[in-house]
Amino acid sequence: QEDDFKRVISHAKEYGYVFQSSEIYDGLSAVYDYAQNGSELKKNIREYWWKAMVQLNDNIVGIDAAIFMHPTTWKASGHVDAFSDPLIDNKDSKKRYRADVLVEDHVAKIEGKIEKEVAKASKRFGDKFDKEQFLATNPRVVEYQEQATTILKRLGSSLEKEDLADVKKLIEELDIACPMSGSKNWTEVKQFNLMFGTKLGATTETAMDLYLRPETAQGIFVNFLNVQKTGRMKIPFGIAQTGKAFRNEIVARQFIFRMREFEQMEMQYFIKPGTQQEWYEKWKENRMKWHLSLGMGQDNYRFHDHEKLAHYADAASDIEFRFPFGFKELEGIHSRTDFDLSSHEEFSGRKLQYFDPETRESYVPYVLETSIGLDRMFLAVFSNSLKEEELENGTVRTVLKLPAVLAPTKAAIFPLVKKDGLPEIAHQIIEDLKWDFNVIYDEKDAVGRRYRRQDANGTPFCITVDHQTKEDNTVTIRHRDSMEQERVEISKLKSIIHAAVDM
Ligand code: ATP
Numbered sequence: 496q497e498d499d500f501k502r503v504i505s506h507a508k509e510y511g512y513v514f515q516s517s518e519i520y521d522g523l524s525a526v527y528d529y530a531q532n533g534s535e536l537k538k539n540i541r542e543y544w545w546k547a548m549v550q551l552n553d554n555i556v557g558i559d560a561a562i563f564m565h566p567t568t569w570k571a572s573g574h575v576d577a578f579s580d581p582l583i584d585n586k587d588s589k590k591r592y593r594a595d596v597l598v599e600d601h602v603a604k605i606e607g608k609i610e611k612e613v614a615k616a617s618k619r620f621g622d623k624f625d626k627e628q629f630l631a632t633n634p635r636v637v638e639y640q641e642q643a644t645t646i647l648k649r650l651g652s653s654l655e656k657e658d659l660a661d662v663k664k665l666i667e668e669l670d671i672a673c674p675m676s677g678s679k680n681w682t683e684v685k686q687f688n689l690m691f692g693t694k695l696g697a698t699t700e701t702a703m704d705l706y707l708r709p710e711t712a713q714g715i716f717v718n719f720l721n722v723q724k725t726g727r728m729k730i731p732f733g734i735a736q737t738g739k740a741f742r743n744e745i746v747a748r749q750f751i752f753r754m755r756e757f758e759q760m761e762m763q764y765f766i767k768p769g770t771q772q773e774w775y776e777k778w779k780e781n782r783m784k785w786h787l788s789l790g791m792g793q794d795n796y797r798f799h800d801h802e803k804l805a806h807y808a809d810a811a812s813d814i815e816f817r818f819p820f821g822f823k824e825l826e827g828i829h830s831r832t833d834f835d836l837s838s839h840e841e842f843s844g845r846k847l848q849y850f851d852p853e854t855r856e857s858y859v860p861y862v863l864e865t866s867i868g869l870d871r872m873f874l875a876v877f878s879n880s881l882k883e884e885e886l887e888n889g890t891v892r893t894v895l896k897l898p899a900v901l902a903p904t905k906a907a908i909f910p911l912v913k914k915d916g917l918p919e920i921a922h923q924i925i926e927d928l929k930w931d932f933n934v935i936y937d938e939k940d941a942v943g944r945r946y947r948r949q950d951a952n953g954t955p956f957c958i959t960v961d962h963q964t965k966e967d968n969t970v971t972i973r974h975r976d977s978m979e980q981e982r983v984e985i986s987k988l989k990s991i992i993h994a995a996v997d998m
Pocket of ligand 1: 710742744751752753754755757758759824825826827866867868869870871872
């Protein structure tokens with residue numbers, strides 16, 4: 496697993512997807528830059544989300560609020576008082592960790608053991624293997640599951656009660672060692688606020704203390720009535736937004752899974768109080784469908800319903816994805832009640848109520864939220880797509896099987912040789928295709944090498960111009976995943992590519 500993850504990180508760098516930020520100065524921890532291919536993949540994921548949420552829902556609109564917000568926003572939202580993580584230091588290695596994540600990683604190891612048992616049994620029993628039954632009856636597996644559940648319950652309840660001494664006790668009881676040094680010499684657990692502070696204004700006397708937003712949601716809440724009125728929106732309706740958020744995360748590792756500067760894609764759905772259960776179920780289902788539409792395998796997703804709820808929620812579930820380091824949260828679906836709007840009413844002294852034209856009543860709407868990290872989605876897509884395939888001739892090819900709709904480059908155009916007018920024809924094809932798709936030209940090395948380069952880059956199609964092209968205006972088009980090649984007319988290329996890559 497660790498090797499798989501290392502391969503993901505080095506492939507992302509080698510093929511121009513993700514670089515460490517400020518690398519020439521040895522980088523900045525948990526901050527990354529998206530490179531020439533990565534920025535395209537990220538943009539495509541963002542668009543895929545935006546289209547599904549905003550364009551295809553006639554009652555959801557999008558906004559783009561500022562990163563800076565009035566500081567009272569963060570008092571009202573609860574972030575000043577409650578947006579902190581339990582922090583623990585290892586005395587020997589001087590490394591700092593999130594206490595809850597140390598425990599969760601311990602649980603992930605137990606889950607890894609369960610998966611190993613399942614894989615073993617599935618091999619042993621072949622077609623006859625019944626996973627559900629195995630999970631329910633195999634004594635060892637049942638015991639692992641019980642261990643995992645007990646630990647998570649205990650963690651949840653101590654965090655809820657803010658009983659940090661008990662979290663420390665749990666770490667000791669589980670005999671958890673520092674991942675860096677193996678030392679078990681831990682400090683007490685303390686709360687640590689994750690917001691980054693900064694200042695607005697030039698003089699020290701007049702400067703105002705601000706925070707960089709730790710989530711995009713509050714930009715939507717404070718604009719709720721502006722959007723509702725100017726858009727003449729009727730409940731239920733949603734407001735969507737994508738944008739940067741900042742958190743001074745304690746566990747700064749796992750590549751782009753947990754970053755200090757990251758991007759969120761959030762949607763707040765404003766509903767009538769009392770209908771939250773129904774919308775919670777609907778949005779869980781909708782969001783899972785969106786994930787599955789990318790074809791990355793149903794087995795790689797699961798819901799994790801929360802027992803421990805944040806201060807603003809009356810129900811919450813995560814969509815977890817099988818990352819190279821195990822199942823982890825990819826998206827959250829939260830039933831936020833009227834917590835945010837009511838609190839902003841209180842702190843701002845302004846009414847944030849919806850007037851229902853039919854019943855002629857005013858009320859503070861409830862909110863159902865879907866919140867996904869764009870960078871985490873990027874990691875899910877990228878890591879799941881990277882495959883090493885053994886070919887019939889015994890060689891191994893590295894291929895990035897990105898969903899075609901998300902691939903940064905849709906087609907590469909090659910002249911078979913650098914002469915006889917073939918490059919000119921290839922360039923003509925590019926001139927025609929580039930208005931619809933990102934395409935690139937490549938004439939270097941043998942065609943086989945060029946195929947491999949595009950495989951590793953995730954390009955779904957390679958188009959080769961050869962001598963026959965001059966006779967009959969046909970080219971070969973090679974499919975990345977099947978490696979099959981077909982001969983097609985140049986005039987058909989656009990529709991073939993559109994059919995594969997359009998949303
Ligand atoms: P975690 O428990 O992993 O810290 P969270 O529960 O704090 O996440 P939310 O506040 O619900 O996360 O944020 C919604 C989404 O934003 C998460 O599901 C995740 O995809 C993304 N996200 C949150 N924190 C980060 C981060 N530091 N780096 C990248 N993505 C993040």
